[in-house]
Amino acid sequence: MASKKVLIITYYWPPAGGPGVQRWLKFVKYLPEFEIEPIVYCPENPSYPITDESLIDEIPNNITVIKHPIREPYRMAKLFSKKSTKTISSGIIPKRRKQSLIQRVMLYIRGNFFIPDARKNWVTPSVQYLSNYITDQNIQTIITTGPPHSLHLIGKALKERLDLKWIADFRDPWTTIGYHKDLKLTRTSKAKHVKLESEVLRAADHIVVTSNNTKKEFKTKTKQPITVITNGYDTHKIQIHKKDQLFTMSHIGSLLSNRNPELLWQVLSELIKNNKAFNDAFRLNLIGVVSDDVIESLRSYGLHNHMNILGYINHDEAIRYQMKSQILLLVEINSKDTKAIIPGKLFEYLIADTPILAIGPKDSDVQQIILSTNTGSYFTYDQKELLNVQILEWFKAYQEDSLKVNAIGLKPYSRRELTKKLSTLIRSDLSFGD
Numbered sequence: 001m002a003s004k005k006v007l008i009i010t011y012y013w014p015p016a017g018g019p020g021v022q023r024w025l026k027f028v029k030y031l032p033e034f035e036i037e038p039i040v041y042c043p044e045n046p047s048y049p050i051t052d053e054s055l056i057d058e059i060p061n062n063i064t065v066i067k068h069p070i071r072e073p074y075r076m077a078k079l080f081s082k083k084s085t086k087t088i089s090s091g092i093i094p095k096r097r098k099q100s101l102i103q104r105v106m107l108y109i110r111g112n113f114f115i116p117d118a119r120k121n122w123v124t125p126s127v128q129y130l131s132n133y134i135t136d137q138n139i140q141t142i143i144t145t146g147p148p149h150s151l152h153l154i155g156k157a158l159k160e161r162l163d164l165k166w167i168a169d170f171r172d173p174w175t176t177i178g179y180h181k182d183l184k185l186t187r188t189s190k191a192k193h194v195k196l197e198s199e200v201l202r203a204a205d206h207i208v209v210t211s212n213n214t215k216k217e218f219k220t221k222t223k224q225p226i227t228v229i230t231n232g233y234d235t236h237k238i239q240i241h242k243k244d245q246l247f248t249m250s251h252i253g254s255l256l257s258n259r260n261p262e263l264l265w266q267v268l269s270e271l272i273k274n275n276k277a278f279n280d281a282f283r284l285n286l287i288g289v290v291s292d293d294v295i296e297s298l299r300s301y302g303l304h305n306h307m308n309i310l311g312y313i314n315h316d317e318a319i320r321y322q323m324k325s326q327i328l329l330l331v332e333i334n335s336k337d338t339k340a341i342i343p344g345k346l347f348e349y350l351i352a353d354t355p356i357l358a359i360g361p362k363d364s365d366v367q368q369i370i371l372s373t374n375t376g377s378y379f380t381y382d383q384k385e386l387l388n389v390q391i392l393e394w395f396k397a398y399q400e401d402s403l404k405v406n407a408i409g410l411k412p413y414s415r416r417e418l419t420k421k422l423s424t425l426i427r428s429d430l431s432f433g434d
Contacts, residue, residue: 003037006426007134007142009126009151011119013042014059017052017312019253019344023171023210023231024145025055026415027422028063034423038063039139041130043070043122050289054314068129070122073114112189116174116196117148127157134162141426145169147177152200159203167425168204171231173214176337197221206425211365213340229422230369233347234415238316240324247278247398249357250285250325252318253345257293261331261359262301263381267388269301271395278395282306287313287321318345322352326398327391332360334381339364347413350375353405355394359387375407 008028012020028038044067059065114120134142142164144155152168159166174197175190185193201207201222208229209215215226272279284298284307298307313321322328328349332338342365349356350369356376358366367378379387397403411417 003032003035004141004427005037005039005137005139006031007039007041007130007137007139009041009130009142009144009154011043011046011122011146011148011151012048013040013065014055015051015053016046016048017050017055017314019231020147020171021052021055022315022344023169025058026232026234027419029058029060029234030416030419031423031426032060032062033416034420036423036426039137040065041126042067045069047072050312052312052314054316066133068122068126070119072121073118112184112186115189115192116153117150119148120150120153123150123153123157126154127161130154130158131161134158134164139164141165141167143167143169143426145171146174147172149174149197149200152204153196156200156203159205165205166203167206167208168200169208169229170214170218171210173217173337173340174200176217176340208422208425209340211340211342212368213365217340227421227425229418229425230342230413231344231347232413232415232418233351233410236316236319238319238323240320242324243403244283244324244326246283247281247327247395248283248285248325249327249329250287250321251329251331252287252321253343254289255286255291255294255331257291258333259331260291260294260297261381262297263379263384264329264331264359264387265298265301265303267384267391268303268306271388271391272302272306275392277399281395281398283308285310285321285325287311287318319348319352322348322354325352325354326403327394328352328354328356328376330356330358330360330366332358332364332366334361336361342366342369346370350407350410350413353407355403355405357390357394369413373407373409373413375405 008024010024014021014025028040031038040063042065142155142158144151146152155166155168158164175193198221201218202224204224207218207224207226209218209226210230212228215228218226272282284303286307287310289312290309298304330343330346330349332341339361346366346369350373356370358370358376358378359381360366362380370376370378377390394403
């Protein structure tokens with residue numbers, strides 16, 4: 001069977017760090033096994049908020065990567081406030097009462113002058129550049145992945161110009177994503193987002209989403225077929241000799257201002273005060289970007305002597321922490337808008353042989369995955385007593401050296417299996433959903 005070419009249009013590509021780059025880096029890795037030849041298109045000079053040079057080594061040697069320059073407002077914004085620019089571009093938006101004047105102005109400009117996002121200026125030059133490339137290379141299928149959702153506008157324009165098959169991949173929702181509420185959008189700006197989202201959802205030949213809740217949302221907005229292909233885990237050669245000696249609870253990833261589980265901090269504070277053994281053994285590892293609001297909250301609950309803030313580390317080191325920790329923490333904002341959000345780290349958590357402690361909204365996709373795979377426990381924000389009981393139960397098992405996970409049903413979340421599903425979609429006539 002001859003290989004089928006597919007052009008993947010993405011903003012995040014190594015050396016970009018964080019979860020956004022992992023999804024398509026892994027798809028590209030496995031697509032050739034299924035007779036698909038991926039060609040990656042990405043910016044030549046992007047402003048990535050975090051970078052991870054180690055991910056460059058994961059790019060397959062035989063993959064074609066084409067690049068084109070991008071003009072981004074973050075470079076100009078740094079002239080006014082480098083710190084605020086980096087904070088906002090990293091996804092950390094301070095609470096309104098703590099926002100400086102420059103932050104409020106930057107959020108207003110970002111929300112109302114750059115629709116759908118700050119990469120909108122890459123759309124027109126990309127369409128012009130790719131039109132010739134696609135024709136010359138006889139490419140029949142393109143995939144756009146967002147956020148940034150402006151990349152879907154590239155796909156829409158190319159489809160209209162060249163009559164291609166176009167798959168739009170949504171790693172996150174668009175108009176219902178939580179941070180939209182913080183962008184100080186005017187009524188006109190909100191309407192523009194809704195209009196653009198509707199145009200993309202109706203124009204794409206097929207839509208791929210990462211969660212069942214996003215599929216439910218999009219089915220109310222389009223009649224086009226929608227397929228759920230979650231993020232996943234990949235095999236690795238990293239090994240550890242033993243788990244931490246302390247009772248370590250590790251959160252890997254960003255803890256934004258609104259992702260601040262005071263319910264958990266309160267439970268941990270009480271356990272530290274009332275249980276000497278717990279006080280002596282407990283350590284909270286925070287790995288990744290942590291907002292000042294979260295750190296202030298931890299201090300207010302007396303947890304500062306028990307926390308270890310490591311900042312961003314490379315992907316391999318993150319996996320080591322997942323494997324050697326006693327408990328892995330996953331937190332989502334308590335909102336109906338976050339039920340569809342499945343952090344990419346969840347799937348790596350699944351194979352870390354470490355219990356997962358997850359806190360989030362009721363009936364989320366994360367809750368379903370954790371319970372169906374028997375990899376941990378999930379709590380909503382009104383389950384303080386149950387949370388306390390579970391942590392104590394795990395602590396007792398830790399003391400007895402019997403803290404283990406008996407995971408089930410993980411294979412569908414492997415990167416190879418997920419890529420197989422994607423390859424079937426690429427080769428099909430794009431007429432089916434799931």
